[in-house]
Amino acid sequence: MNFGPVMGGPGGPTVFDPYTLPSDDNVNAYTFCVELKGSQWFLQKGKMISYYGRIEFNGIGNGRFDRLLRTSFHSPLHASDWVVAEGQGKMLLADRAFDVNSYDLDDGNLTIRSGNLLAYQPSLALKQSIVPGFLTLIGTGKFVAASNGPVVFMEPPLRVDPQALVGWADCPSPCHHYDHGYMSGVMGGLRSLTGIGGTSGEEHQFEFVGAGTVLLQSSEMLMAEQSVGAVGAGAATGNAQGVPGAGQGPLGQMGVPRMPGQLGDLQRRLGL
Amino acid sequence: MLAVDLTGDAVKAKNGSMVAYDGQMAFKKMTGGGEGLRGMVTRRLTGEQMTVMEVQGHGTCFFADRASEINLVNLRGEKLYVESSNLLCTDAGLRTGTTFTGLRGASTGNGLFTTTVEGSGQAAIISDGPAVVLRVSAQYPLSVDPGAYIAHTGNLQQSFQSGVTFRTLIGEGSGEAFQIRFEGEGLVYVQPSERNTIGGDV
Known part of the structure; x- marks a missing residue:
């Protein structure tokens, strides 16, 4: 019998050792x-x-x-x-x-x-x-x-889907862009509230202007991440106004960001 | 996807992993993985259950499992140690069995036992992303994250290495607290992805 094409040529897959592994x-x-x-x-x-x-x-x-x-x-x-x-x-x-x-x-x-x-x-x-x-x-x-998938490099001016955005270099920070036509009017409002009549899922974008490079990935699947610098619910009530991470997010439940030297994961795990 | 050309002979494959075939094929579920009554009892006791079918016929048979990457291993009399969940397909002539892995199994969450494949022929193992094959020799021991380990061949001693210090206990863990250290002569297969392991968070 014959198992299909063998990876890496007739000799099988490449075997690496400390000498043949590339450096950086x-x-x-x-x-x-x-x-x-x-x-x-x-x-x-x-x-x-x-x-x-x-x-x-x-x-x-x-x-x-x-x-x-x-x-x-x-x-x-x-x-x-x-x-x-x-x-x-x-x-x-x-x-x-x-x-x-x-x-x-x-x-x-x-x-x-x-x-x-x-x-x-x-x-x-x-x-x-x-x-x-x-x-x-x-x-x-x-x-x-x-x-997730190869990175694509683009030049501003550009609007991108927030989920496909990997990062950007040398250009000013992006701003939010909302698709106005779709969200305005009674029908638009109904649609965005209920989803009836169909939403495209693309009403919200990040807009880049200026000189620089924008990095995109070819997938909208994201990994779990920590929200950093979000102004939390506390800001509205006057507590911790404008303090990053003081409200929502996985850390926000604890109320304080974890600093080096603090009781970190264990503390959270034990619910302290 | 793995294509196997068969000319009247047989392969053993994970149950239900066939996606297509042409020619004449017969699929037969092998109770106990074809290891006999003793093998069956051992697998039941060790938790290394493996439902295996035997495919026999003329033509080409295609195997795949959840779009994971397939790596072929050529065996010439040596022994391949692989997690039963990572084993897709073997030549019918290869003997499979179970063996005790010691502490490594406990850290990967895959139990204390692993599957061995022995003999001459080819085996196909699956991994999340193409596996990297690393050589271990006397001067160059290798440390592997338990979540990325999938298989190894050769004469290797595994030891469990832990970097747990008082810092881990105060929540300042390095995230790489547990490693399996391989020493001896052989090859280790690692995947570019980590399973969730008990030690992974520490």
Whole structure:
């Protein structure tokens, strides 16, 4: 008998070892290899699938990283999702079998959906974008991001579906755009309220203007993410006015963002 | 999708994984995975249940399972260790069995036992995204996240490695607290995706 075409030629699939694995490059479309030579990388939790060599993973609340955090991590709301990998060796990163790619920033800035960012070099600084759920990277260095389907690069002026948006670089933050014609009038109002008569599901878009690049993915399926910087319900009643994360979202239920060194996951799990 | 050309011989495949065929095929459910009464009892006891059918005939048979990626493994007398849920199809001549995996099984949430495939021939294993094959040799041990591990071949010792410190207990876990460390000589298959595991959150 004969089992169909064998992957990777007659010899079967390619076998990798520490020498043949690429350095800071893709192994295949879904897996990325990072080489560490005593250096450090920021890594989102749970994206490491395997590694050769001696690599340590430490939560970023670790006191040793104080100086590193001061220069390259400015997102306390995401502190519990990130770890620092350091040591010698090669590690493989992947995310739910999504497409993975690395990008180089040269004294630039790029904003990306928080769930899509896998890892970045500490020469970049990570900051929270003012758009909820997005993170901004500023500086020079390499980062690794995942997308559901390949990334498509577009130039503004452009309106995009919020769910297909992966990120944007070098252009001003987007604004919301509502399809006015569809929402106006009695019939339009009825339609958007009840869905009777059909809604296209595309009444709400993000609008980009100015010079820059917009990154889109070819799927509208999103990963669960933390809403960052959303002005919560508390703002209306006068409590915690304008304080990011003080209202809704998974963290908002606790009322306070988790800071490094705080009782984090365990606290939430125990319902403290 | 996996295409298997059959010329009167047979393959064992996961029950219900056939999507199409041409030619003449006979499908027969194999009670107990064709491992006899002892195998049946072992599987029942260990929780590594596997419903298997035997496909025999002339022509081409196509197998697929939930659009997952299919990886072919050529075996020349060595032993393949694979989770029963990741095994799609094997040559009928390959022997399948169960073995104790120790602590790794407990951490992947797949139980303490795993399926072995032994003999000469081909086996097809499924993964979420194409698997990366990594060589382990004496100088280069490999650490794998339990959620990304799917299979391995060769003479490998697995040990369970834990990075749990007091920081984990105060909620400052690294998210990579548990790893399986492979030492020896062999190949390890990892998938570019992580199953939800008990250790995954820590």
